[in-house]
Amino acid sequence: MRFVKLLSISAFIFGGLIFLLSLIFPSTAVVERTGVIQAPVDSVYKHINNLREWESWNPWTRPDTTATLVYAANPVGVGAWYSWEGQLNKGKVTITGSDRDKGVHYTMDIQHMRPVKGGIEVKATVDGKATAIFWHMEIKLGLAPWWKLRGFLSDRIYGPSMDQGLTELSRICEKR
Template identity: 50%
Template sequence: MRFIKLLLLSAIVFGTMIFLISLLFPSRAIVERSGVIDAPIEKVYAQINNLSTWPEWNPWAAPDVAQKITFADKKEGKGASYTWSGMQREKPVSGTVIITESSPAKGVYYNLDFSRMKPMTGAFEIKPSADGKGTAIQWRLETKLGMLPWWKLRGFLADKLTGPQLETGLTKLRNLCEQK
């Protein structure tokens, strides 16, 4: 009986310590990647503003992830959206993307809801490159993690989990935009 009490007390103390330590962790995770595309800003904007082009370069809209994509009537600019579903690692996944703001001078901002994940806000910020010949682009995803320790721990892993996908997407976007 004494062993069970000690075990129960240890579990409560350990759980409380984990929760208290997690209060020191950030409550949001931000993953960013940037690059330069040797193409006019109008060409880059046309790709990121039109959701029907996303399956060509966006890793979450790729056919191996999003086997079924349903576009809304509006596919470009503010209010454009699509829903998708598919299988990833033998588990069903689904999501929704809605463009919340779009401007050739700033870029494209959107909301992303992904099954079994916290909602995210995303942004493609664009501006002329330093030499004026191309387009500087930054892709950013932000997730509000809340107070639960397991979500905050996932926030520490966000860059390792999501960063490579952003890099792959930007590389595909660059290759697509730089084609003559």
Template identity: 50%
Template sequence: MRFIKLLLLSGVVFGTLIFLISLLFPSTAIVERSGVIDAPISTVYSQINDLSTWPSWNPWAAPDVAQKIEFSSPAAGEGAYYTWSGMHHERPVSGKVTISKSNTGKELVYALDFSSMKPMTGTFEIKPSADGNATAIQWRVETKLGMLPWWKLRGFLADKLTGPQLESGLTKLKNICEKK
């Protein structure tokens, strides 16, 4: 009986300690990547503002994840959205991207709802590069994690988990824009 009490007390103390440590972690996870695309701002902006082009470069719309994609009409500009569903690692996945702000040639803000994940807000900022011959782009994804320790721990790893996907997407976007 004494062993069971000690085990329960240890579990409560350990759980409380984990929760208190998690309070030190931020409740928002931010992942950013940037690059330079050797193409005019209008070309880059047309790719990010038109959701029907996203499956060709966006890592979350990859064919191995998104087997079924549906676009709003129109598929570009503020209020446009697309939904996807499919199987990933033998689990059903689905999501929706909605453009919430489209500032021509400067910024695009979107909401990303992805099954079993916290909602995310993404932002693309574009401007002329330092030499004026290309487009500088920054892709930022922000997730409000809340106070639960397991979400905050995942947020602590967000850059390691999501960063490579953003880099891959920017590389594909760069290749597409530079061919035009």
């Protein structure tokens, strides 16, 4: 009995120390990717401002092959959204800001996960023939130590998919 009591107290103290240690870690994870697309800003903006176009380049448009997508009546600009529901999860992406000179900002709500704020910013290069693109996501992690650990892994989890998406977007825009 004494061993069980000592084990319980030790586990409680160890858990408390891990929680207190996790408080010094950031409560937000940011993942960023940049690139240059050899196409005018208008061409790139057209593909990032229309959620139906996301199917051709965004790796997360179909996170689950069984997912069904539903689009807003107007899938372009502020207020546009699409949602998905599949065997693995369900969620919704909503455009919260859209400006040809600045890019597109969105929120992504996924079941059983914290909301994600993201943006795809575009800017013409100095010569005006290409587009510099900056894709970023900000994930609120909260206070739980296991979410903060996932925050450290966010770049490894989401970064390769973002690279893949930018490469595909570049391929599509440069082809036209």
